[in-house]
Amino acid sequence: xxxxxxxxxxxxxxxxxxxxxxxxxxxxxxxxxxxxxxxxxxxxxxxxxxxxxxxxxxxxxxxxxxxxxxxxxxxxxxxxxxxxxxxxxxxxxxxxxxxxxxxxxxxxxxxxxxxxxxxxxxxxxxxxxxxxxxxxxxxxxxxxxxxxxxxxxxxxxxxxxxxxxxxxxxxxxxxxxxxxxxxxxxxxxxxxxxxxxxxxxxxxxxxxxxxxxxxxxxxxxxxxxxxxxxxxxxxxxxxxxxxxxxxxxxxxxxxxxxxxxxxxxxxxxxxxxxxxxxxxxxxxxxxxxxxxxxxxxxxxxxxxxxxxxxxxxxxxxxxxxxxxxxxxxxxxxxxxxxxxxxxxxxxxxxxxxxxxxxxxxxxxxxxxxxxxxxxxxxxxxxxxxxxxxxxxxxxxxxxxxxxxxxxxxxxxxxxxxxxxxxxxxxxxxxxxxxxxxxxxxxxxxxxxxxxxxxxxxxxxxxxxxxxxxxxxxxxxxxxxxxxxxxxxxxxxxxxxxxxxxxxxxxxxxxxxxxxxxxxxxxxxxxxxxxxxxxxxxxxxxxxxxxxxxxxxxxxxxxxxxxxxxxxxxxxxxxxxxxxxxxxxxxxxxxxxxxxxx
Numbered sequence: 232x233x234x235x236x237x238x239x240x241x242x243x244x245x246x247x248x249x250x251x252x253x254x255x256x257x258x259x260x261x262x263x264x265x266x267x268x269x270x271x272x273x274x275x276x277x278x279x280x281x282x283x284x285x286x287x288x289x290x291x292x293x294x295x296x297x298x299x300x301x302x303x304x305x306x307x308x309x310x311x312x313x314x315x316x317x318x319x320x321x322x323x324x325x326x327x328x329x330x331x332x333x334x335x336x337x338x339x340x341x342x343x344x345x346x347x348x349x350x351x352x353x354x355x356x357x358x359x360x361x362x363x364x365x366x367x368x369x370x371x372x373x374x375x376x377x378x379x380x381x382x383x384x385x386x387x388x389x390x391x392x393x394x395x396x397x398x399x400x401x402x403x404x405x406x407x408x409x410x411x412x413x414x415x416x417x418x419x420x421x422x423x424x425x426x427x428x429x430x431x432x433x434x435x436x437x438x439x440x441x442x443x444x445x446x447x448x449x450x451x452x453x454x455x456x457x458x459x460x461x462x463x464x465x466x467x468x469x470x471x472x473x474x475x476x477x478x479x480x481x482x483x484x485x486x487x488x489x490x491x492x493x494x495x496x497x498x499x500x501x502x503x504x505x506x507x508x509x510x511x512x513x514x515x516x517x518x519x520x521x522x523x524x525x526x527x528x529x530x531x532x533x534x535x536x537x538x539x540x541x542x543x544x545x546x547x548x549x550x551x552x553x554x555x556x557x558x559x560x561x562x563x564x565x566x567x568x569x570x571x572x573x574x575x576x577x578x579x580x581x582x583x584x585x586x587x588x589x590x591x592x593x594x595x596x597x598x599x600x601x602x603x604x605x606x607x608x609x610x611x612x613x614x615x616x617x618x619x620x621x622x623x624x625x626x627x628x629x630x631x632x633x634x635x636x637x638x639x640x641x642x643x644x645x646x647x648x649x650x651x652x653x654x655x656x657x658x659x660x661x662x663x664x665x666x667x668x669x670x671x672x673x674x675x676x677x678x679x680x681x682x683x684x685x686x687x688x689x690x691x692x693x694x695x696x697x698x699x700x701x702x703x704x705x706x707x708x709x710x711x712x713x714x715x716x717x718x719x720x721x722x723x724x725x726x727x728x729x730x731x732x733x734x735x736x737x738x739x740x741x742x743x744x745x746x747x748x749x750x751x752x753x754x755x756x757x758x759x760x761x762x763x764x765x766x767x768x769x770x771x772x773x774x775x776x777x778x779x780x781x782x783x784x785x786x787x788x789x790x791x792x793x794x795x796x797x798x799x800x801x802x803x804x805x806x807x808x809x810x811x812x813x814x815x816x817x818x819x820x821x822x823x824x825x826x827x828x
Contacts, residue, residue, distance in 0.1 A: 238546075238547055238550065240543055243543050243546050243547070243550075244371075246546075246550065247329075247368065247371055247372070247546060250329055250332050250333060250336065251325060251328075251329045251332075251372060254325055254328050254329070255325075257321040257322075257324050257325050258321065258322070258325045258372070258376060258377070260317070260321045261317075261318050261319075261321035261322040261325065261376075261377045262376070262377045262380050262381060264314045264315070264317040264318035264321065265314070265315075265318040265322075265377045265378070265381045266381050266384055266385060267310065267311075267314040268310075268311050268314035268315040268318055269381055269385045269527055269528050270385060270388070271307045271308075271310045271311035271314065272307075272311050272524055272527055273385070273389060273521065273524035273525055273527070274307050274524075275304060275307045275308060275311065275524070276520045276521075276523050276524035277517050277520035277521045277524055278300065278303060278304060278307070278520070279304065279520060280516035280517055280518075280519050280520025280521075280523070281513050281514075281516045281517040281520060282300045282516070283516055284512040284513055284515055284516030285512065285513035285516065287512060318377060319373075322372065322373040322374070322376075322377055323369075323373045325372050325373070326369045326372035326373035327369070329368075329372050330365055330366065330368065330369055333365050333368060333549065334361060334365055336553060337360070337361050337365065337549060337552065337553055338361070340552070340553035340554075340555075341357075341552060341553070343557040343559075343561060343660075344555055344557045344558070354440070354443065356436035356437065356439060356440045357552070358439060358443070359435060359436040359439035359440075360436065360545075360548050360549055360552055361549075363435060363439070363545075364432060364436075364545035364546075364548045364549050365545070365549060367432070367538075367541050367542050367544075367545035368542050368545055368546050368549070369542075370535065370538040370539060370541065370542040371539065371542045371543075371546070374535045374538060375535045375538075375539050375542070378528070378531035378532065378535055379532065379535075381528050381531070382413055382528045382529050382531055382532050383413075384528075385525070385528040386409045386413065386525055386528055386529055389405070389409075389521055389524075389525035390402050390405055390406045390409065390525075392521070393405055393518065393521050396514075396517065397505075397510065397514055397517065397518055398508065400504050400507075400508045401501060401504050401505050401508060401510065401514075401518045403504070404497055404500035404501050404504055404522075405497065405501065405518075405521060405522055405525060407497070407500075408493055408494065408496070408497030408500070408522070408526070409525060409526065409529055411493050412490050412493050412494070412526060412529045412530065412532075412533075413529035413532055415489075416486045416489045416490050416493070416533070417486065417532055417533065419482065419485045419486050419489060420478075420481060420482030420483075420485050420486065421482070421540075423478045423479075423481065423482055424478060424479045424482035424483075424540045425540050425543070425544070426475075426478060427474070427475040427476070427477070427478025427479040427482070427540075428475065428479055428540035428541045428543070428544040429475070429544045429547070430471050430472070430474060430475030430478070431472060431475035431476060431479070431541065431544070432541065432544040432545055432548055433471070433548075434468045434469070434471040434472035434475060435472065436548070437468040437471075438465070438468050438469075438472070441464065441465060441468065445461055447723075447724070479540065479541075486533050487533060490526075490530060490533055494522075494526050497522055497526075498519060498522050498523070501518050501519055501522045502515070502519065505518050505519075558598075558641070558642075559639055559640070559641065559642055559660075560656075561659065561660045579658075579659065579662045580653065580657060580658050580659070580662065582650070582651055582658070582662075582666060582747070583616060583651050583747075584747040584776075585616045585617045585747045585748065585776060585777050585778040586616055586650050586651045586666070586747055586748060586778055587613065587614065587615055587616040587650070587651055587652070587778065588613070588614040588637060588648070588649070588650055588748060588778060588780070589612070589613045589614070589648070589649045589650075589652075590610050590611055590612050590613075590633065590636070590646070590647075590648055590649075591611055591646050591647045591648075591649065592609050592610070592611055592645065592646040592647075593607060593609070593610045593611070593633075593636065593643045593645070593646035593647070593648060594607060594608050594609055594610070594643060594644050594645040594646055595607050595632060595636060595641060595643045595644050595645075596644060597632075597641075605644070605801055606629050606632040606801055607629040607632050607633060607636075607798075607801045607802075608800075608801045608802050609646070609802065610629070610633065610646070610798075610801070610802065610803055611646075611803065612633075612796045612803055612806070614748075614778055614779075614780050615778070615793070615794070616778050617776060617777070617778060618778065618779070618793040618794070619774070619779045619780075619781060619791065619792045619793050620778075620779065620780050620781070620792065620793065620794055620795075620796070621780075621781045621782075621783060621789035621792035621794070621795040621796070622780065622781070622782045622783075622795075622796045622798060623782075623783050623784070623786060623789060623795060623796070623797055623798070623819070623822065624784075624797055624798030624799055624818075624822070625784075625799065625822070626784065628798040628799050628800060628801065629798050629800075629801040629802075630752075630753075630782045630798055631672075631752055631753070631782060632801075633782070633798075634669060634750050634752045634780070634782055636648050637655075637667065637748075637750060637780070638663065638664075638667050638669060638750070639655050639656075639660065639663055642655075642656070650663075650666075650748075665746075666746055666747045666748055667746055667747075667748045667749075667750065668688070668740075668741040668742075668744040668746035668748075668749055668750070669741065669750045669751075669752060670734070670737045670738045670740070670741040670749075670750070670751050670752065670754035671737060671752050671753075671754065672734075672752055672753035672754065672756050672757075674725075674733055674734065674736070674737035674740075675724070675725075676721045676724065676725030676728070676733055676736065676737075677721075678720070678721070678722060678723045678724075679720070679721065680715070680717065680718045680719060680720055680721070681706075681709070681710060681713070681717055681718075681719050681721060681736065682697065682717035682718060684721060684725075684736060684740065685697060685700070685701070685706075685736065685739055685740050685743060686743075687740060688740045688741070688743040688744040689743050689744060689745070692743055696743060697717070697743065699773075700739040700740075700742040700743040700773075701739045702769065703738075703739070703742055703769040703770060703772065703773035704735045704736075704738035704739035704742060704766060704769060704770070704773075705735055705762060705765050705766045705769060706732075706735045706736055706738075706739045709728070709732050709735060709736070721733075721736070729757075730757035731757045731758045731759070731762065733757075734754055734755060734756070734757050734758060735758075735766065737754065738751070738754055738755075738766065738770065741754075742770075742773050742774075746777065747777060747778065748777065748778045748779075748780070749774055749777050749778070749779045749780070750779075750780045750782070751770075751779070751780070751781045751782065751783075752782045753782060753783060753784060755767070755783075755785075755788055756783075756784060756785065760787065763785075763787070763788060764787075767788060767791075771791065785826065786809075786819075786822060786823055786826055787826075789809065790809050791809075792808075792809065793808075794806065794807070794808065795807060795808065795809060795812055795819070797812065797817075797818050797819045797822075799818050804817075804818050805817050805818055805819050807819075
């Protein structure tokens with residue numbers, strides 16, 4: 232269990248209020264307007280009770296008082312309606328502003344964890360946390376704080392007024408009833424409701440992940456007749472959801488039933504005490520009216536109690552993500568917990584262009600793999616400044632792991648990765664991401680146009696710069712054959728493009744970034760031989776003056792590399808030029824022989 236999942240309600244309240252601190256003034260206005268609305272509502276019922284029984288006791292006096300009473304009731308109703316509107320406006324203004332801050336805070340804390348900290352996470356569940364769970368926290372700000380404060384202030388004022396106007400005797404049953412409804416009944420089923428709320432939020436996160444997988448994998452679901460089994464897999468989270476909803480429902484029913492009984496008994500007690508004390512009919516009507524109206528503020532506690540448990544459960548799920556420590560720490564740029572905007576970036580470290588990248592005795596194992604199954608072992612290699620360095624090997628030999636270590640997606644368990652002779656941790660992460668660009672084997676494309684996906688690298692790039700990057704990566708042909716040209720959509724996950732076209736877009740995007748260090752990680756693996764040769768010719772012109780690392784499975788793509796490192800089982804087993812390695816027996820020659828078969 233994470234520390235966030237063990238946060239108490241009090242700790243959660245303090246953290247949520249800390250997020251709202253800059254905009255607390257409207258929240259205070261919400262409390263003020265709610266107090267006015269509730270007070271007007273109680274006065275309406277109390278005055279009506281007083282007037283009705285006063286009129287029955289003295290018909291003549293009742294007729295004389297009817298007009299001012301009616302005008303007063305109308306005025307109280309208008310005050311109540313206006314104050315209620317202003318209360319809701321102020322409360323929701325704060326709530327929605329805080330939700331926006333909370334989403335920014337969520338992303339701000341999640342970004343440093345990526346990619347290492349989010350690998351293997353259910354993206355559907357993460358999406359549910361930043362959308363539905365954050366939305367659920369709205370209950371705390373819009374429907375909890377003002378009702379909780381006024382549930383104390385208004386009942387105390389009502390009891391005080393009853394004691395002053397009617398005497399301590401008639402005020403006593405009202406005080407007891409309000410205390411029971413406000414303090415005792417909210418505790419009924421609290422633990423079960425909290426556990427149920429946690430079950431509900433977790434189950435809904437699982438359902439979101441399942442639905443996302445089903446939609447994205449609909450072709451496979453249909454192709455393998457997986458529909459019925461896929462639906463059956465929903466039964467477990469559905470049962471959890473049903474159990475959680477049942478637990479919260481039982482707690483709500485218990486509290487509401489107890490409250491109804493307490494209110495009825497309070498009215499009976501008020502009537503009995505009033506008659507015993509010899510109250511006049513008008514005062515007796517006032518006492519009963521107070522008893523009927525004064526419960527509205529404390530019943531507001533019941534109204535938000537169930538939603539508040541859900542809000543706390545959602546807040547724990549949000550903080551479970553935001554409190555996680557990044558696996559790769561930006562040692563240069565400290566991050567402040569409550570910031571919602573980026574601070575001034577750390578000063579860049581002087582760096583040669585192009586730089587040299589060096590691995591010195593690097594060993595690394597992915598979390599969960601164990602020390603006995605490292606992805607790379609004692610790897611030492613150098614990507615010389617301004618040269619093309621190739622890393623080749625069979626699948627699973629550790630090539631892509633070196634690319635991940637070079638970009639500080641992960642930090643090595645032993646050894647060091649040096650850029651211009653300095654450990655990567657000496658550089659701000661923002662600077663590393665400016666200096667290093669990666670074209671991956673399976674690039675992610677956003678559901679936008681070709682141009683928008685390309686401009687991710689440099690939003691302010693000119694049309695000429697876009698054309699040059701596209702031409703070098705042979706993307707221009709893809710643009711020209713689309714009716715909408717640059718504005719042609721790529722679809723969700725780039726599904727409107729072929730695998731090779733997606734790779735060409737990724738290559739163009741990396742070139743447009745104008746990095747000093749360019750890493751191509753199997754970036755042409757889905758291109759046929761003819762197109763790959765054209766792309767490589769264009770890239771060789773575009774990457775002049777840059778340090779380039781080409782990670783490849785097909786050896787034809789590294790013929791012109793200045794030096795080639797051969798990987799096998801996580802280790803460097805050969806080093807040399809293409810002709811040199813091809814001419815002597817060894818792992819490279821074996822790879823070349825298998826490729827020629």
